[in-house]
Amino acid sequence: MFGVLGPNGAGKSTVLRILMGLWHAQAGSVTFQGARLPPPYDALRAQAGVVFQRATLDDLLTARENLLASGRLYGVRGPRLNERVTELLKVAGLVDRADERVVTWSGGMKRRLELMRALLHRPKLLLMDEPTSGLDEAAFRTFWVQVSRLRMQEGLSVLVSTHRPDEAQKCDRLTVLDEGKQLVTNTTAVLSRYVGGDVVTLEVESPDVTAAVLRASLKVDARVVDNTVRIEHPEGHALIPRVFEALDRGTVKGVTLRPPSLADVFFHLTGRALSSRVSNEPEPMTIRTEGQP
Amino acid sequence: MNAAAEWATVRVLWARDVKRFFRQRSRVVGALLQPVIFWLVIGSGFRSSFRLPGMEDLDYAQYFFPGVLAMVLLFSCIYATVTVIDDKAQGFLLAVMAGPGSRWALVMGKCAGAVSIALMQAAAFLLLLPFAGAQVAGVDWFYLVTVMLVSSLAMAAAGLTMALWLDSQPAYLALMSVVLIPAWVLSGGLFPLKGAGPVLSALMTINPMRFCVEGLRRALYGDGAALTIGSLAETRYEVWVLLWWALGFVASAAWVASDRK
Structure with a gap:
C-alpha cells in the first residue's frame, strides 16, 4: 500500500x-x-x-x-x-x-x-x-x-x-x-526517523515568548505550532525537567511527550503543521470554574 | 477502448436515467401535467383572438399543439441533462468518467437516456391528439417519430454540452432562460413565422427549434398546414436540418466531455 x-x-x-x-x-x-x-x-x-x-x-x-x-x-x-x-x-x-x-x-x-x-x-x-x-x-x-x-x-x-x-x-x-x-x-x-527522537509539546499562555526563552536558555529548536510550543529532542523525558527549570513557575499549563508521528515528519520537512486539527478529532474540553470565565 | 466497454457504458447510463425518471414521482407527474395545463390554458386563452389567413378553420389549440409537443421534448431534455452538473463533479457520473468507457460513450449514454424519457413523455402527450383536431389515421407516424427522435437528440446533446461545460445549476438555468426558452418561443409554435417582423422573422428562420415544430406540424396536419403557417419547402427537409443540428450538438458535447482540464 x-x-x-x-x-x-x-x-x-x-x-x-x-x-x-x-x-x-x-x-x-x-x-x-x-x-x-x-x-x-x-x-x-x-x-x-x-x-x-x-x-x-x-x-x-x-x-x-x-x-x-x-x-x-x-x-x-x-x-x-x-x-x-x-x-x-x-x-x-x-x-x-x-x-x-x-x-x-x-x-x-x-x-x-x-x-x-x-x-x-x-x-x-x-x-x-x-x-x-x-x-x-x-x-x-x-x-x-x-x-x-x-x-x-x-x-x-x-x-x-x-x-x-x-x-x-x-x-x-x-x-x-x-x-x-x-x-x-x-x-x-x-520517515518517522526523520524527526530527531521524541516530540515534547507545551501548552503555555504566550507560546512565542516561551519558545524564545527555551531557545536561548536550553539551545533547543523550540517552535510554535497551533498555539503550543513544540520541541524535537533525542531524549524528551530528560528535557522536561530542564524546561520547567528554565521557565517561571506556572508558565506551563500542560506538557505532552510522545514518539514522532507522520504529522511531525511533515512539520520537520516544511516547518508547517499538516493540519491544525484532524477533522474527526474531538474539540478540546474547556473546564470552567464557578465565577471565572 | 474496446467496443464492449463503450456499449456497456451507453447501456448503463441509459438504464440508469430511465430508472431514475420513474423513481421520481413528482417528475413523472409534472412531466405529464405541465404540457397539458400549458396547452389548455394558453390554447383556450388565444382561441378567440387567433386567426390565420387562409386557415380560418384552424383554432389556436390546434395550431399550438405541435409547439407544446416540442416544448415537452425540450423540457424533458433539459431536466434530464441539468443533473449532469452535480453528477459529474461528485456523483455517479464521476465514477463513470473514471471507468473504462470513453467520453463519447458517456455522451451517447446520456443522450440515449434523455431521448428515451423525452419520447415517453411526448407519447403520453400525444394521447390528447384527438382533442387537437388531428385525424389520428391521417398522421404520418413514421415522420412524426423520426422528427421527435432527431429533435430530442439535438436538444439532449445541446443541454448536455451546456451541462458539461458549466459548473453550476444556476448558470445552466440562466443560460437556458436566454437560449433554450427563447428558441422555443421563436420556433413558430406560439405564433407563425409568416407575419412576424423582419428581425423576429430572421431569428425564427435560423432557429433549430423551428424545424422541430414545422416537422411535427407537417406530420400531424399535413404539408398544407405547415406551408401556410411558414414552412419553406414542400419537401420534408426539416428532419435533415435537425439531423445536422443533432450531429453538431453531439460532437460539441463529446468535445466538451473530452476536455480533461
Whole structure:
C-alpha cells in the first residue's frame, strides 16, 4: 500500500484524478505494470477500482443496483456479476439492506458500499482519494479493517491519498507532498526517523515568548505550532525537567511527550503543521470554574 | 477502448436515467401535467383572438399543439441533462468518467437516456391528439417519430454540452432562460413565422427549434398546414436540418466531455 500524504491543496487529489483519467497531466508520465501509458491511461483505468473523496453512489438506486451498474460498466455480467455482488455485500455486512435505496444510509455505510463497488471487477489496483473524509472514528476503523482484509484476500495494490497521519501510517510506503512538490518518499518507518527522537509539546499562555526563552536558555529548536510550543529532542523525558527549570513557575499549563508521528515528519520537512486539527478529532474540553470565565 | 466497454457504458447510463425518471414521482407527474395545463390554458386563452389567413378553420389549440409537443421534448431534455452538473463533479457520473468507457460513450449514454424519457413523455402527450383536431389515421407516424427522435437528440446533446461545460445549476438555468426558452418561443409554435417582423422573422428562420415544430406540424396536419403557417419547402427537409443540428450538438458535447482540464 502506497500513500500520498499532504495538507489540503498539496496536490494529492490532482495526482489521483490524473491517474483516474479525469484530468490531463501537464508534465510527467504514468507507468503501469512496466508499460508507459498514453493519456488518458485506458489500460490503468480498466484495471483500477476507484473510491472518491465524496460518495458517488446513485441515491435513487438500491445498493444492489449501484453494484450491478458498476459491474456492468467494467464488463462483468450474468451469474458471475450476481455472485460477486452478493459476495461483496456479505463482506461489507450490508446484505440485509441490499435492496434499500442508499439515500437514507449513513456516511460509513455508503463508504463501505463504495469500497465494494470499486472491487467488483477484481481490479489489480485500488485508487482511494481521501476515502475516510467525513467519517467518524468508528466508521474510520471499520473501513480500514475491511480494506486490510480485502487487500489480503484479493491481492490488491492500494494507492491512497490522505491528510490524516493515522491513515498514512497504515501505508507501507509514503510520499509527502506540499504545494504540488514531492518532498520525500520512503517507508513510514524510515520517515518517522526523520524527526530527531521524541516530540515534547507545551501548552503555555504566550507560546512565542516561551519558545524564545527555551531557545536561548536550553539551545533547543523550540517552535510554535497551533498555539503550543513544540520541541524535537533525542531524549524528551530528560528535557522536561530542564524546561520547567528554565521557565517561571506556572508558565506551563500542560506538557505532552510522545514518539514522532507522520504529522511531525511533515512539520520537520516544511516547518508547517499538516493540519491544525484532524477533522474527526474531538474539540478540546474547556473546564470552567464557578465565577471565572 | 474496446467496443464492449463503450456499449456497456451507453447501456448503463441509459438504464440508469430511465430508472431514475420513474423513481421520481413528482417528475413523472409534472412531466405529464405541465404540457397539458400549458396547452389548455394558453390554447383556450388565444382561441378567440387567433386567426390565420387562409386557415380560418384552424383554432389556436390546434395550431399550438405541435409547439407544446416540442416544448415537452425540450423540457424533458433539459431536466434530464441539468443533473449532469452535480453528477459529474461528485456523483455517479464521476465514477463513470473514471471507468473504462470513453467520453463519447458517456455522451451517447446520456443522450440515449434523455431521448428515451423525452419520447415517453411526448407519447403520453400525444394521447390528447384527438382533442387537437388531428385525424389520428391521417398522421404520418413514421415522420412524426423520426422528427421527435432527431429533435430530442439535438436538444439532449445541446443541454448536455451546456451541462458539461458549466459548473453550476444556476448558470445552466440562466443560460437556458436566454437560449433554450427563447428558441422555443421563436420556433413558430406560439405564433407563425409568416407575419412576424423582419428581425423576429430572421431569428425564427435560423432557429433549430423551428424545424422541430414545422416537422411535427407537417406530420400531424399535413404539408398544407405547415406551408401556410411558414414552412419553406414542400419537401420534408426539416428532419435533415435537425439531423445536422443533432450531429453538431453531439460532437460539441463529446468535445466538451473530452476536455480533461
